[in-house]
Amino acid sequence: MHLPGTWLERFAADERHSTPRAGFDIGEAVAAYDRLLKAFQGRVRIQYAVKARPDHALLTALVRRGSGLDVVAPQEIEQALRAGCAPRHMSCSNAFADRQELTHARIRGVTTFTADSSDMIERIANVCPHSAVFIRIAQENLTQAAIPIAGRFGCQEDEAPELALLAVRRGLKVAGLTWHVGSQQRDPTQWEQALERAARIVRRTDHHGVTVHHLNLGGGMPATYRASTPSVETYASVILAAVDRHFPRHRQPRLIIEPGRALVADAGITTASVKAVVGRPWGTYVILDVGMWNAGLLDNLCGIEYRITFPGHPSGCATQPVTFCGPTCDPLDCLTATTPYRAPVALATGDRVVIWSTGAYCSTSALAGFNGYPPLPQHVHAPPP
Template identity: 30%
Template sequence: MIANTPIQKLAPFLQNHTNRETPFLLIDSNRLRATCQTFLRAFSGDEVYFSMKANSTPAVLKIIAQEGIRFDAASYAEIDKLIRMGIPAEKIIFMAPTKIPADIERAYLSGVRVFSFDSAMELQKLASLAPGARVMCRVAVGNEGSEWPLERKFGASALESAALLTKAAQLGLKPLGLTFHVGSQNRNPRAWRAAIEQCAQIWYVLADQGIQLEAIDAGGGFPSNYGKDYPAVEEIAAVIHQALAQLLPPGTRLMVEPGRGLVAECGVLVTSVINRAHRAGQEWLYVDASAYHGLVEAMQGFTFPIRTEKDLAPRAPFVLCGPTCDSTDVIQENVLLPATLGLGDRLYLLTTGAYTTSMEHYNGFQFPSTVIE
């Protein structure tokens, strides 16, 4: 859903769900198909992989596959889900830089052949459990412009990346290229340019050593509309294509992994008011959706555009929170909402198609089992 969409324009989309019990996430399948085609046009001739950790709902994955987009998985559980849906293994890449050893082995036996890494230990695991696989080194790059930077946890330095890919070849793996991520919700197209400049230096160092790379994976980070100005995917694609043409050899393969940018604006999370209270000079509004059950990104600083059926009424600041018995279950502070909101009124949180329901089993991982001794 577009962040500035008025409630009147949402009405036809919502009319068949007025009696559905809240909370629920509603996906606009037409919008999803259109967004898939936007990415495919912007990256015509390139390889577009959906980062399925953003939304792993089978019906969503089916639409994305029908539109001709491939998949990036972060665990064997995600790979297994795709294969059970009939997605060929050659259309799946396993790009989590750190993987559970058994997941590597199962993915390889399932036919997946492209893996990423960013450490010597990960290389050893791949050499042992996925012999001859094609590998891409995750490079640590700047995340300037990102609402949620990722550079601290992931990525090897330029010097390390060259050494690791040299080692990969010695271990019998096949160096495919370099991958990076400019951080989630990045609104600065030049971040991709800067990352490719860094990768180009590594590329030519390896070329001088006789290691010919083939591909750049420009990762994700494509932004969605949360009420702030942001560049269209076409603008970012143009920057990436220009950088590749100027800095890398002709014929270099380009891969991209949109997650949020592909599905976020296709979703609206519908929730209902279940309580209201005045506490310490603030109005608190309680809804049946929770920061711990689908809106975890609210705790990380993301603010979702909100619509109601009372949007023409005067506004007042609220602390919007969930129903759980945890004081940190706060969705948004000082959010201006209709002052007349009361029990049973519905709130429509836009741009919630990514990283909401997928957090139930994030990356396909389950909670630890409980053993009673």
């Protein structure tokens, strides 16, 4: 994924600066955007999920590349506007937005929203009349997702046509259907199941004279963490084949995807140092100067396992199972793993450690000063446009 000589490789190898440090390469994120668009053969419109990483320079670069933006809260709308994103290219995917949030979106020109209940449709119709709405459908069987997104999200299949009809009666446009197959979804066929369900819903809405113009495939495409996943090209091939199978060529809805971590996770890196190596009868603990709270590695609590390398130790050296811990005295400040991490037996205090694929969510979820450790400084590399 990272070729020798890239900015990320140089950042990882740079020992002139003390740790901990976090780096992010906008060029890598833009390259991931281009690769995703190419994999889908130009048949999708990309709306980057701002919540994954809202850096201004990143948003500006993606908007210039042609990306729309998926926003949730007023602050994200303002960030999108500052990045040059036109309101018509934003979609507010917050299916629980209150009147104040909807009012702010309307005033700022946003006209596309998401709903998965009759209450939300009524609220949108009252606050943002004549706008467009995506009907969000619940997704089932999310066992291959690192972070299942279910429960409070999405209506049942039988409800979707009724919500579409309600939206039309209340003067809204039905923009289309949307769903989310779970974050870091390792099974591309999850989109196949969702598209089959969407096709059944479209046939029912067609029967009532309501045309579905778009299918928003949501997020969920994976980054390169510790567990292997299929390539982006594999996901695109499975999804496009499912679209062709379930929707006739002359009536295919336009496709939208909302990637977050798939664009930015692999563009981020965290460098750390070993504070201590502690041997106990039940295991060995490696204490780092980065952890759950000051580096924002909270995705690990949901099953994401980061790749970790040891630049000062040769490949093939003797290793042992270890548990990596952060610098705080909080017992949760450690990286859990289904298969124990392994570190060089010779790893010692002061050695450098590199944590890869930390570009998504880490910069905004780090706590400010917990236990006296401030969030990591963020070093953002923006190549010339």
